[in-house]
Amino acid sequence: MLPVKKHSPSLLPAVLCGLFLFLLLMPLCASAESADPYFSKSDYNDVVAEAADAVITLEGDHGTLSDTTRGRSGNPVVIERKGIYRITGSSDGVTIQIREPKKSGNVYLILENVSMVSRDGPCIASLASEKTIVQCTGDSSLTCSADQGAALYAEDDLTVNGSGRLNIESGKNGIQCRGVLRITGSRLLVRAENDGLKGKHGIYMDGGSVTVEKSYEGLEGGQVLVFDGNLQVTASDDGINAASDEGRLQGDVRISGGTVAIHASGDAIDSNHSIVIDGGTVLAEGPGNNRNSIFDKGDGADAVLCVNGGTVLAVGSAEKAKNFSGGTQYSRLEPVSGHAGDVISADDSSGVQLVASRDFSCVIYSSPSFTESSRIQITSGSPAGRADLEQDPSVIAENPFMAVAVQEALEGITYQQGGPFGCVIVKDGEIVGRGHNTVLTAHDASAHGEIQAIRDAGQNLNTHDLSGCDLYTTGEPCPMCLFACLWANIDRVYYGCTIEDNSVIGFRDGGFSEMVDKEALPDNYLVCIDREACLRLFEEYQRLSHTLY
């Protein structure tokens, strides 16, 4: 029997909160990216063998170029002019180099049942060319045992397309370019000691299938955009890593179609900026340990982790797992534990499945059919290991900011970080800071939700002065937090449960509160709203195992 921690799902403020955050984050989250601006016609252009300007025939330790006005035969074979080159045969130790320094046009390489082995440097290296397009037909393989560079390398943009198969084995990176790497076709199988696919300015995929069977980081690019295709990644570190921070879009991961399946020992998806899922199917396995996240977005104030469409089923360690916090589609983070080899199924008619390769302790799920009123079952391993994901609308706070505060509090009590106290700070209708009580796990008696949110807002707004901000908290502030609000120049405090309610569930607020003269506060400084929803949150807290302090 699998150990499955079942958490009553009756409390999450789903749709209101999702819709609301969508409105907040609309400029960043709303519009699904179209593939158009990222690709040109040449990326999809199927050139035919008959149209080839020259043929490169590989045999043993020698390569022959049929038209010597276009470059030279031997080892390496050198291509010096733009055009279409058909490559056939098999070689051992021969490399192909493109050196077209005028950069007068595209160089197309049609790989037609090619087998190349190289021990020093890339099998194919485009060292100077406007753009290199590798089109796979038949069944080809590039094996490079060198521990630097890549089996297929380009100094500038590189596109891989076609309908054939290409197996890549590399002592360093599988495919690497210093421009944008685009995949629009072919069936790629990559085994690399370092990164599977690497594109300095980005990796864009719009078709074909890529299986990175072995890698350190599966895909590493300035930004990683998947519009269509089938991407399967196994990585001993991050599955997808968008590492660059040059320019606004750089460092983003956006998935808007296709199927992406990741088994990563590091983060499943790590982005220096936003992670946005607009469509497609994303199956992700993050780390079983606590060092990494399933989805790890950047720290910048405008970086978002949001889902607007598609189906997502992800598992990993609960410690650092974060649910999507924006976008138009409802999602849930649920503690469910399982082991390597378990099949995780989300039974909501889409029937998505993920096979775990290591232990996990939480599930993140989102799909178009998973809404406030729907019910799905997440099953792991044996039939006994399941969590019903169900939403009870009666606990949704009417005020959308309070709804987010409740969600913050739920996160804290789910992982037993502290009391049922979540908080958001709002300026000009936007959430500028949020946090929840982490007194127990932070070993910090001052780590109340309000204090956490004030610190978060200060960091985000780059100031200690929160004039013009309102604070929403699930429980009436204790004297420490009340005075912190005054120090921070918070305009007004909206709270759910009262000091008396806090005392009922065992907190010592009452005694402390008596030491404060509330008459001295500005008029209407403390306003009670959504008490019913917050009382339900307190009930949930009492139902779960908890430690008072």
Ligand SMILES: [Zn+2]
């Ligand atoms: Zn407090």
